[in-house]
Amino acid sequence: MSPSPRDGRFSLTTRAKALLGVGRSAEGIECMSDAVDMFFAMDEHYEAADVLSQLGTAHLRLGHPAAARDCWLRSVHLLTDLAHPDAADVRAKLAAMVSG
Numbered sequence: 178m179s180p181s182p183r184d185g186r187f188s189l190t191t192r193a194k195a196l197l198g199v200g201r202s203a204e205g206i207e208c209m210s211d212a213v214d215m216f217f218a219m220d221e222h223y224e225a226a227d228v229l230s231q232l233g234t235a236h237l238r239l240g241h242p243a244a245a246r247d248c249w250l251r252s253v254h255l256l257t258d259l260a261h262p263d264a265a266d267v268r269a270k271l272a273a274m275v276s277g
Contacts (some may be wrong), residue, residue: 187214189215190228193235200271202239209235230267246274 196205209232216225233248249271256264270275 190231194231197235202235206232206235206239222255223259224262226252226259226261226267227263229255230263230270233267233270242274246271249274 189208191259193200193205193208193212196202196208198205213225213232214229216222216228229248229252233245233252236248237245249267252273253264253267256267
């Protein structure tokens with residue numbers, strides 16, 4: 178019996194965080210982007226939005242504000258469509274970026 182893609186669906190996100198934590202930024206960003214794509218392919222829009230928010234934070238910490246903004250905008254649109262309360266947190270990140 179082969180494992181289901183759902184069995185490891187959070188592995189990419191965990192690996193991305195580990196890579197970012199040890200300074201392997203390009204690999205971490207790529208892995209997190211792959212996780213977003215995977216969650217969209219699995220029709221898990223909340224998970225995609227959550228990872229997009231994390232990806233935006235990673236981009237901002239790495240000095241890529243335009244990429245951070247793009248990720249956060251995608252995340253807030255998904256969360257708003259889902260009527261999820263986390264949309265407010267992502268909106269706050271966007272607002273802080275504009276005022277900061």
